[in-house]
Amino acid sequence: MVYYYKDYAFKIPAGIYEPKEDSALLADNLRIEKGDYVLDMGCGSGIQAIVASRKAEKVLAADINPHAIDAARQNAQMNKAENIEYRISDLFENINLDEKFDQILFNPPYLPSEEKDLEALAWAGGTTGRETIDRFIVDAPKHLTCRGRIQLLVSSLNHVDDVLKALREKELEAEIVAREKIWFEELYLILASSKKKMKSI
Numbered sequence: 332m333v334y335y336y337k338d339y340a341f342k343i344p345a346g347i348y349e350p351k352e353d354s355a356l357l358a359d360n361l362r363i364e365k366g367d368y369v370l371d372m373g374c375g376s377g378i379q380a381i382v383a384s385r386k387a388e389k390v391l392a393a394d395i396n397p398h399a400i401d402a403a404r405q406n407a408q409m410n411k412a413e414n415i416e417y418r419i420s421d422l423f424e425n426i427n428l429d430e431k432f433d434q435i436l437f438n439p440p441y442l443p444s445e446e447k448d449l450e451a452l453a454w455a456g457g458t459t460g461r462e463t464i465d466r467f468i469v470d471a472p473k474h475l476t477c478r479g480r481i482q483l484l485v486s487s488l489n490h491v492d493d494v495l496k497a498l499r500e501k502e503l504e505a506e507i508v509a510r511e512k513i514w515f516e517e518l519y520l521i522l523a524s525s526k527k528k529m530k531s532i
């Protein structure tokens with residue numbers, strides 16, 4: 332199928348996450364500045380990486396699923412986005428500690444499910460739905476530049492206050508910057524930034 336977002340078109344092969352309300356909420360509210368180096372974690376079809384690439388200097392699109400990387404690469408070509416690199420990685424496993432980003436975007440798998448096959452990993456976030464989110468929060472702060480920010484999508488199913496607390500325990504300022512109610516849940520976009528940077532402004 333083909334998914335249209337603004338003036339972009341994305342081919343979504345079978346088994347790759349078809350962009351939904353969560354994808355659109357993140358894409359609609361992306362905060363990217365000129366010159367930014369952006370990491371799109373869990374790139375799926377490439378929607379966030381491709382939208383971000385219009386403003387960013389460079390984007391790294393990462394996903395655990397090699398078929399998602401192929402889809403993102405093809406969609407980037409189709410949308411004439413040339414400043415994107417691609418990497419297969421289980422979260423930060425294949426991202427060196429010296430690779431730092433101005434923006435780290437993540438629309439994670441967040442539904443409670445223990446399914447582990449590659450296709451299910453698009454939405455299955457472990458028993459509580461928080462497994463991948465919690466692992467991400469441990470490592471993402473280590474990959475931020477001094478002005479770096481995390482833009483993380485979560486659901487009411489993930490207990491957003493606990494996610495905010497976990498980010499604050501990593502010495503980040505974290506707040507909800509956008510939200511949307513859908514039929515069985517509410518979606519939240521969290522923006523988390525280094526406290527040091529906020530104080531020095």
Ligand SMILES: C[S@@+](CC[C@H](N)C(=O)[O-])C[C@H]1O[C@@H](n2cnc3c(N)ncnc32)[C@H](O)[C@@H]1O
Pocket residue numbers: 348349350351353354357372373374375376377378379393394395396399420421422438439440449452453454463
């Ligand atoms: C909800 S989809 C989001 C796709 C796309 N970014 C969007 O906004 O529509 C989650 C994506 O995260 C990827 N993913 C799941 N677990 C991952 C992990 N441990 N490391 C990297 N990517 C992962 C999935 O393969 C899937 O492409």
